[in-house]
Amino acid sequence: MDSVETGNLQTHPVQVQHTEPVTIPERSRLSAPGIRRRLGDTDLTVHPLALGCSVFGWTTDGDTAMAILDRHWELGGNFLDTADSYAAGRSEVVIGSWMRTRGVRDDIVISTKIGRNRDNPGLSPRSIVGAVHASLERLGTDHIDLLHFHYDDLDVPLEESLGAMETLIRSGAVRHLAASNFTAERLMEARVLAANGLPRFVAVETPYNLMNRVSFESALALVTHAQGLAVMPYFALAHGFLTGKYHSKADLTDSVRAGRAAAYLNRTGLKVLSTVERIAEDHGVAPSTIALAWLLARDNVAAPVASASRPEHVEALVAAAAVKLGRADMVDLDKVSA
Numbered sequence: 175m176d177s178v179e180t181g182n183l184q185t186h187p188v189q190v191q192h193t194e195p196v197t198i199p200e201r202s203r204l205s206a207p208g209i210r211r212r213l214g215d216t217d218l219t220v221h222p223l224a225l226g227c228s229v230f231g232w233t234t235d236g237d238t239a240m241a242i243l244d245r246h247w248e249l250g251g252n253f254l255d256t257a258d259s260y261a262a263g264r265s266e267v268v269i270g271s272w273m274r275t276r277g278v279r280d281d282i283v284i285s286t287k288i289g290r291n292r293d294n295p296g297l298s299p300r301s302i303v304g305a306v307h308a309s310l311e312r313l314g315t316d317h318i319d320l321l322h323f324h325y326d327d328l329d330v331p332l333e334e335s336l337g338a339m340e341t342l343i344r345s346g347a348v349r350h351l352a353a354s355n356f357t358a359e360r361l362m363e364a365r366v367l368a369a370n371g372l373p374r375f376v377a378v379e380t381p382y383n384l385m386n387r388v389s390f391e392s393a394l395a396l397v398t399h400a401q402g403l404a405v406m407p408y409f410a411l412a413h414g415f416l417t418g419k420y421h422s423k424a425d426l427t428d429s430v431r432a433g434r435a436a437a438y439l440n441r442t443g444l445k446v447l448s449t450v451e452r453i454a455e456d457h458g459v460a461p462s463t464i465a466l467a468w469l470l471a472r473d474n475v476a477a478p479v480a481s482a483s484r485p486e487h488v489e490a491l492v493a494a495a496a497v498k499l500g501r502a503d504m505v506d507l508d509k510v511s512a
Contacts, residue, residue, distance in 0.1 A: 209495045214376045214404035216350050220253040220283050222495040226481030227256040231264025243272045245485040249492040255479045257287035258309050270314035287324035297327035299338035322354040336372040352377035358393035382407035384511040385438050398474050410478035416465035449510045453503050466494035468507050
């Protein structure tokens, strides 16, 4: 591996523009049940819903993002998922500003991803060190709890990427390493390298939901189970389709998300949605809560990743951690989505 100095990773907080007065959110005993899961075999304990922050600084402005984060915190959430490429890094800036103004960094588990930011593209040792330094500065923190390789960079030998991470983990800049969008074969290769002393992946992000099961429930599911990897499904609500917002083309808007959800407006998709909505009514919760609860009942799933565009949407996401689906519910959902 090329020698790359990590340098001095001291950071200077980046300010985010928001106009609303700062108020420190409080957690009531009623709204914060303290539900936590251990992330794989790490020392990280997280709420079983990772709040997706990809929309911050993109389709969601600073004030709204702050309100979403406040609501998530009030309801007991502590797990935030972002990436250095989301809104060209602005998502991390928003999160950093929120943690600083609320004074909650020590209570938050930050999951971020590197590899797709134009300033530090790919997973070469030099890009990895530069990306981590930049993320630390945007987040206004001295460590990242869970760092994902955002994708598998086939142009760089995996041992070089893992070697760069060894230095960063040893320095304390990164606590744990994870993979995103890796194949089962590459996860197995990574585990062989870890057996020889390089850092190992402890978690994996992958697309997985009631509308898209095949890509995960195959070799990838077997490998994650065998390696004890914590699974973090993204697109957990199938681009919003499983919220019940879209029942026909008339419900679609001009947004990118709605355009992607349109792919599920067919007989199969509407059957799945109908079952989700029926079970949601039985439990007295939102359809999105049931879709997430189904994921949480699957083997090795630690925390689905789901985002909210408004503060009032957060409760349905967080509520999934407290919903226990019955055997009949799971059978119906498994059957209709198979």
